[in-house]
Amino acid sequence: MSNLELPVLGQDDQVACCTPMVREPLGEDAAIDLAKMFKALSDPVRLRLLSLIASHEGGEACVCDLTGPFDVSQPTISHHLKVLREAGLVGSERRGTWVYYWVLPAALARLSSLLQAPAGAR
Template sequence: MSKQGGLPVLGQDEAACCAPMVREPLGEADAAELAKMFKALADPVRLRLLSLIASHEGGEACVCDLIGPFDVSQPTISHHLKVLREAGLVGSERRGTWVYYWVLPPALERLSALLQTPAATVSA
């Protein structure tokens, strides 16, 4: 088992018994950091933006590619992208006049690992 950002990343043999949320309570710092990520994802526009970026060809998208699907202004899209970036969910890089965004897989893996529930405790 390796650690990334404070929470363990589970191997396949450990996933069945030891999901982080079930194994031990979150510490204050981890809870604050994870809450920031979940809060960023709680907005429908930001959730869609993350999905658009992740599914974009090549795994990254120019801000110019992200404006069309939304009925909001470019500054509003830029604000939502800033929130995703500050939450640690996307990375960005300026190339000329445009900014390109990509999803940061370790952040999504961290959220996913936190929410995994052991198969034995799931009731039908």
């Protein structure tokens, strides 16, 4: 296993993590984990990278497809992808000389369930 394929600890229990925060307050551990995800998404380049990966044909994108749309260097893109990976938002796999990235559906589901507003909310 390469260092690009390290699993995110505790990721299996993230799928059913979150009751919408309008129903009950977050626990300390959940807040710490979710803050890492939101912090990773707080950068415009990382948010765009996540969007590019998620909307890429086949649901995964080669790093070679991710460097063109940005006015930053390749090492900077690699850093941002590392932050997204460490936050548990994307997975990656090396195939030959390229690394491919995909969005982890469980992470998006976790964020989505946390932010759900109750029906009829203002």
